[in-house]
Amino acid sequence: MEATIEVSGARKRFGQTLALDGLTFSVRPGEVTGFLGPNGAGKSTTMRAILGLDALDEGTALVGGRRYPSLTRPLGHVGSLLDAGALQPSRSARNHLLWLAHSQGLGAARVDAVLALVGLDSAARRHAGGFSLGMRQRLGIAAAMLADPPILLLDEPFNGLDPDGFVWMRGFLRSLAAEGRAVLVSSHLMSELEGSATHVVVIGRGRLVTEATVAELIARASNGWVALRTSAREQAMAVLAGAGATVAVTGPDALTVQGMSGEQVAQALGAAAVPFAELSPHRASLEEAYMELTREAVEYRAQGVSAPTAGE
Amino acid sequence: MTDLDLARPAPTASYRSTLPPSRAGFAQLVHAELTKFRTVRGWSLGLVGAVVFMVLMSLSGGHNGGNCVNGVCSAGPSDPTYAPSGIPVTDGFYFVHQTLDGDGSITVRIAAMTDTLSPAGPHEPAPNPGAAETWGKAGIILKTSLTPGSAYAAVLATSGHGVRMQYDYTHDIAGSSAAATQDDPRWLRLTRSGEVITGYESADGSNWTELGTATLPGLGTSVQAGMFAASPEYSQNTQLLGGLESSAYNSTASARMDHVALQGDWPQGAWTGTAFDYGTGSYAADSGDGTDADTAYVVSGSGDIAPEAGLQDTSQIAESGAFLALIVLTVLATQFVTAEFKHRLLGPTMAASPRRGRLLAAKSLVVGTAAFTVGLVASAIAVPLFDRMWPAGALYKVGALTEARVVLGISLLLAVFAVLAVAVGVIVRRSAVVITTVLVLAVLPYLLAVGSLLPGGAADWLLRVTPAAGFAIAQTIPVYPQVDGIYQPWGGYYPLAPWAGFAVLCAYAALALGAAWLVLRRRDVTA
Incomplete structure (x- = not known):
């Protein structure tokens, strides 16, 4: 079987x-x-x-x-x-x-x-x-x-x-x-x-x-982000924004990227031959990702509409 | 969400167990349910307790009849008299007899017969107006010997059932319905020819009607023949609230017999008057001119020649013990089922065996077999013990087949009641409610009926239509229409035949099982 x-x-x-x-x-x-x-x-x-x-x-x-x-x-x-x-x-x-x-x-x-x-x-x-x-x-x-x-x-x-x-x-x-x-x-x-x-x-x-x-x-969690350290900040911003990510500048050689996983960022930069020194994905915790997914259901319950309770 | 999908690992091959193959059929399910029962110590102890209760109750309560005075019963032998056929009989009457050899006949004419009641004790009230014993007997009788219980044939007039020929205690042939009075006298005749005894009656002494023939066991050349009178104790039962009041009266049959004639090889000899066995009475000869044909004899007597109807017997030891065992087993069977609901074990049970009808069958089988075994084991201990407590012949011992039927039947009765509890348990789920339901259905009707708390008619119906009808399986009392017996539940008599009563109980159990099956199939395990 x-x-x-x-x-x-x-x-x-x-x-x-x-x-x-x-x-x-x-x-x-x-x-x-x-x-x-x-x-x-x-x-x-x-x-x-x-x-x-x-x-x-x-x-x-x-x-x-x-x-x-x-x-x-x-x-x-x-x-x-x-x-x-x-x-x-x-x-x-x-x-x-x-x-x-x-x-x-x-x-x-x-x-x-x-x-x-x-x-x-x-x-x-x-x-x-x-x-x-x-x-x-x-x-x-x-x-x-x-x-x-x-x-x-x-x-x-x-x-x-x-x-x-x-x-x-x-x-x-x-x-x-x-x-x-x-x-x-x-x-x-x-x-x-x-x-x-x-x-x-x-x-x-x-x-x-x-x-x-x-x-x-x-990866899907909307508040996950990738911290990137690169000497080619402008190039990197252009490439990543072009790939659909939201990019913010956080220092002279530091960026945070939202909407892409670390691998995706590395892949995109590699393909465009943009150098980078450090790439650290800051994942939303699993718990946060899950909370976000189930928020709708929890809110529904919090509004006092009768919730299924049987067997729980 | 990016459009770059993260690759899932390739599907792994499904796990294959290395355990040797095994089966999970009905036999395994029964084994599992048996293990469940066995591994709760209280339930195993309960079974042992049921056996112990049943044995103890059997030994203490088995013999309670025969010696009851005003509701107080003392245990003791009832020393029944036995007929050649082996059944217990009563053989007391007043006998005016002589020894007669070879073939011959005896003839009398009864021209008057009365039956009177007198209170048996100083505290008995006067009998109700119109009360009378209808089975007073007077007539002619031929007995093989003077030993109580010996075989006999008789032609007799009764105080309410006309002329009859009776022989060997259980045989009763109706003749004319004449009352044997001065206006309508009855001529009675018994003829012996070799092995055969023939009874006749006549209205005029010349036109005779044959009533029947009898061949008697143990018939030798010599017989005791003559006139007799007997009348059984008359009891008057008054149903009071919460109990039955029973008053006993001695009744005496008295008949005037004349035209007494001995014919054939039977010579005219002297008559001897004997109060036979426990019977009492007297006779007086009223000689006219000294010839026998014109001598009238007034014979009075109390007692009866009949099968013993209300005798307690060894079979009832099983019944009285079973009653307590039944209550214990009902509780056990109920717990076995309701514990599954209480401890939410039905989930794992049904996960292991999703076929719910099978599950019900397995539970019933295990509980029913346990209860059946309790009945058999307790009987196997109690019956030999009981037989040792009482000397041989002290109590009426029912036949081996009847005893087997009672022991087997009582064990089956316990099993079916236990199954009924299982079924009700599945439907109702709460042990207190289940136990109450089963006991109200089974034990209460039994107590109400057998404890004479209800009038006879109502008690009768309770033992026909409630599961308590099943107790009839222990019935050992045969019904003789010619005997005033206590054919009432409180006398140990059930209105239904043994297996018919048992079938009523089985119908209830089947109905409950059907309902339980439907409920179990349709109900969510958690709902």
Whole structure:
């Protein structure tokens, strides 16, 4: 099965609230795709729809080209962590994984393997009810990894992690993608995904805001700029302005360029044989880029219009 | 946005798992649900507790009938009398008899018969006006021996059901509806010819109507034959608010019999009067001119010759224990389902097994099997223990098939109630509401009906139309129209046949499962 997720024209209404409004995006193998949006944007609803837990009113959500409920061994195709708190408190962590394993025809050996994978082997026989949120997140990851699926759906897996946990989770997600898995990770904070996601799907009010690589997203941010030091200031200004950038003089040999990435500036100057001494892209932080993209959705919410809340 | 696109990396090949292939079918789902049940310690302990409760209740509450006085019951053997066919019987009457050998016949004429009631104790109120025992019996009888429970054949007049031929306790053949009075006397005759005994009646002593024939087990050359009278205890039940008041009256049948004649090989001998077994009575001979045909005998007696209808039996040990186990299992089955809602486990469960009908089936199967096992294990412990507590023959032991049906049926009953709780749990989702619903549907009707808190008719209907009808599976009391039995729920009698009652319960469970399936299919897991 191809490790892909394809959501197309997804529409879902909960009572008066339109949670998903024609959402379309796709996730490809070998990438950690950040699934971003403010609270209430419809991230969890989308994930539940992909798993067939919520039925879409319109549109489709396919994994590897198929509807999730039609999968004969679902956890072998898609691993998911939607709700780290979904545990019987009096059941041990190991037994929580054991019933899931049994449902897919797997045994205790695989349970022990995933417990070791997430570093919970020493807590395996403790009641899951006594776990911290960070431990529950690891247990949830273990559950998602049980049947070694090519597709992973993780809803806010960074919540409640300590700094060590953050580092571990980032590395873990990157390694999953490196193996050729498709990993969709939701978050409402862009900063959580820095260093792991290579691609982002940003949604707001149940609609796609943008789908891009992290690099594109940053470049696209309107307040990103490039500081340039050059002895041929006038020439450089002419070339860059000609390429469509906004150029401002900040010193005798210093310029700031807005509207072009550092690479683009270097390329344009190189092509015109304009010498330059130093070129430093000052990116807007990822967070700023994301804030700008989702501002519309947040403003909409701030005006007090009923916002989708289900499941967030 | 620049028009210079940043290149995405080329698509990577999808990951391929190196785990050995496995299946995720229905069997695996059942295994998973079983693991879920097993791994919550409280639920496993609950099952053990249900077994313990059921065994304890069986042993303490199993035998509570027979020795009840004004509602206070003491445990003790009921020492039933058994007929040759093995059924428990009552065999008490007043017997005016002689030993007779070989073939022959006995004939009498009944010209008057009465049946009177008298209070059994000093505190009993007078019987209601018009109350009368209609199964008082008087007539002629042939018994294979003087041992209580021995085989017999009789032709008799009754105080309300005309002339009848009865033999071997359970057989009853209706003759004419004559009341045997001075104006309309009845001639009765029993003839023995080899193995066959034939009963006749006549209005005039010359035109005889054959009522039927009987072959009796254990019939030797010698028999005890003669006249008898018996009348069963009469009970008058008054439904009061919250309970039933039952008053018992002794009834005595009394008949004047004349034209007594022995024929064939049977010589004229002296009559002996015997109060047979627990029966009481007396007889008086009213000799006219000294010849037998003209001697009238007035025979009075209390007691009955009939199958024992209301006897507590060993099968009921399962029933009384099952009641408490049922409550425990209802709570367990409910928790098993509602915990999934409470702890939001339905998401992971359905992600692992998206076919929701299958999920419902697997949960029902696991819970039903657990409850069924509780019933079987508890019975396997309780029945032998119970048999050891009471000496052989002290209690009426139902046949092996009936016992198997009751034990199996009670276990199935527990299973179906547990499945009902699962289905209601899926629909309602909140454990307090589910438990209340199931107990109100099942246990309340049972208590109202069996605890005689409702009039007989209402109790009857409760046990027909509510899931409590399923308790009929433990029914062991056969209905004999010729016996005044307590065919009422509080007497341990269910209005529906065992499997019919069970079918009513199953219909409820099926209905609930269907509704649960619809709800589960249509409902978003989070909604």
